[in-house]
Amino acid sequence: MSDENKAAEAANATEFMAKLVALCKRRGIIFQSSEIYGGFNGFWDYGPYGTPMRRSIGNLWWKYMVEDRDNVEGLDSSIICHPSVWRASGHVDHFSDQMTDCKDCKKRWRVDQLPVPGECPACGSHNLTEPRDFNLMMRTYVGPVFDEDHIAYLRAETCQPIFVDFNTIRVAARQQLPFGIAQIGKAFRNEINPRNFTFRSREFMQMEMEFFCKDEGSLDWFEYWRHERWNFYTKILHIPEEKLRWKWHEKLAHYAKQAVDIEYLFPFGWDEVEGIHHRGTWDMSQHALFSKQEAQCKYFDAETKEAFYPTVVETSCGLDRISLMVLCNAYDEDTAATKKEGKEEDARVVLHLTPMIAPVQVAVLPLSKKLEAPAREVQKALRQACFRTEYDDTGSIGKRYRRQDEVGTPFCVTYDFDSENDHAVTVRNRDTMAQERVPLADLSAKLFAWIHA
Numbered sequence: 098m099s100d101e102n103k104a105a106e107a108a109n110a111t112e113f114m115a116k117l118v119a120l121c122k123r124r125g126i127i128f129q130s131s132e133i134y135g136g137f138n139g140f141w142d143y144g145p146y147g148t149p150m151r152r153s154i155g156n157l158w159w160k161y162m163v164e165d166r167d168n169v170e171g172l173d174s175s176i177i178c179h180p181s182v183w184r185a186s187g188h189v190d191h192f193s194d195q196m197t198d199c200k201d202c203k204k205r206w207r208v209d210q211l212p213v214p215g216e217c218p219a220c221g222s223h224n225l226t227e228p229r230d231f232n233l234m235m236r237t238y239v240g241p242v243f244d245e246d247h248i249a250y251l252r253a254e255t256c257q258p259i260f261v262d263f264n265t266i267r268v269a270a271r272q273q274l275p276f277g278i279a280q281i282g283k284a285f286r287n288e289i290n291p292r293n294f295t296f297r298s299r300e301f302m303q304m305e306m307e308f309f310c311k312d313e314g315s316l317d318w319f320e321y322w323r324h325e326r327w328n329f330y331t332k333i334l335h336i337p338e339e340k341l342r343w344k345w346h347e348k349l350a351h352y353a354k355q356a357v358d359i360e361y362l363f364p365f366g367w368d369e370v371e372g373i374h375h376r377g378t379w380d381m382s383q384h385a386l387f388s389k390q391e392a393q394c395k396y397f398d399a400e401t402k403e404a405f406y407p408t409v410v411e412t413s414c415g416l417d418r419i420s421l422m423v424l425c426n427a428y429d430e431d432t433a434a435t436k437k438e439g440k441e442e443d444a445r446v447v448l449h450l451t452p453m454i455a456p457v458q459v460a461v462l463p464l465s466k467k468l469e470a471p472a473r474e475v476q477k478a479l480r481q482a483c484f485r486t487e488y489d490d491t492g493s494i495g496k497r498y499r500r501q502d503e504v505g506t507p508f509c510v511t512y513d514f515d516s517e518n519d520h521a522v523t524v525r526n527r528d529t530m531a532q533e534r535v536p537l538a539d540l541s542a543k544l545f546a547w548i549h550a
């Protein structure tokens with residue numbers, strides 16, 4: 098690609114991201130934490146529309162990975178655990194990136210993210226400090242004394258408590274190998290350079306599943322989970338296959354037999370949303386070494402009468418990163434019919450979110466404020482049927498459609514003056530903008546079928 102084309106592509110990506118970030122703020126989807134203090138780099142808040150969207154994605158993951166399987170159990174561990182956990186995992190000594198400072202403009206960079214090695218991307222200076230290691234673990238103190246002996250860490254990944262709790266969970270759930278343990282929760286990393294909206298944050302949600310099995314056959318399990326995870330993105334979240342790809346790790350950790358990432362084509366380029374890792378027996382043997390509780394970290398095979406460290410296959414993704422992916426995938430600008438004077442069509446911004454994760458699944462819009470009472474009854478019935486609903490009676494119907502399009506509402510139900518007589522409403526489809534008259538008696542069933550299609 099020529100330099101000119103590259104520059105044009107970068108400008109398009111910047112413009113796209115600027116529009117998405119602006120929409121997310123304006124409509125209360127995602128915005129900077131502590132904005133009235135100027136924001137806090139790498140920390141984000143989810144508003145009234147972002148919260149249900151992120152939760153729904155998390156719920157879909159939980160159902161797919163835990164509830165729909167007999168061989169995966171759930172965990173919700175504390176964020177802070179014994180500091181030795183992070184010594185055993187290697188995070189205290191080795192979880193670092195190399196950073197460098199520009200001596201001229203004073204900006205700080207991750208060495209592996211410099212587009213031109215040795216050159217500051219902000220001012221072009223080559224006057225950079227020698228690279229040095231920077232540990233990403235976030236520290237705090239536990240107890241009344243703030244000294245080295247009381248340092249604790251905010252977890253940098255959600256999987257370590259899974260390894261530590263392996264035997265307790267196995268016994269409680271009466272599981273035999275092979276089986277998995279899954280967790281959704283916060284993780285914290287003191288990233289040198291948070292960037293690309295929520296893509297690289299300092300506080301984020303991870304969704305991880307650790308699958309414990311015998312070493313023999315573990316590569317088959319790796320293949321199994323790799324395909325399961327691909328299906329989650331394509332069949333559950335409806336991400337087009339052509340926007341996803343595999344990225345195999347060339348350099349493997351010494352204990353790993355295989356590792357691959359699933360990447361998505363973000364506006365700023367291909368980048369990772371999930372890693373599927375063969376972790377060997379590394380984690381379990383490390384925790385045995387540091388805790389001296391070997392029996393808790395091994396599995397006793399009743400048939401062979403042998404105890405051994407289970408091999409682990411991990412699926413690890415970021416809920417915020419997936420949320421960003423679905424927003425990037427859903428954002429669109431097109432035109433819609435308008436009743437504005439002198440215009441037949443008007444520009445509209447629309448999020449083509451898959452209905453299962455749309456913050457509002459059905460908006461109820463009475464044609465006139467006079468129809469509030471029966472329209473509220475429709476909303477009440479839809480809420481009871483477990484749809485996420487919103488009621489809106491302000492502004493013209495066209496403006497109300499635009500408002501719902503912007504937050505990705507797949508269906509708008511209009512209650513009009515005919516509804517009183519024909520006991521039916523008009524359902525408008527966000528994507529096709531087609532309208533269909535639906536009897537009130539069939540409304541819930543039809544919406545259910547469309548939303549779960």
Ligand code: GAP
Nearest residue numbers: 254256296297298301370371372413414415418
């Ligand atoms: N337990 C393995 C592990 O944590 P990782 O590749 O460091 O592996 C897994 O992280 C996933 O967590 C990534 O694919 C990404 O989706 C998410 N993630 C990691 N760092 C992140 C960050 N700073 N901000 C947002 N998401 C992040």
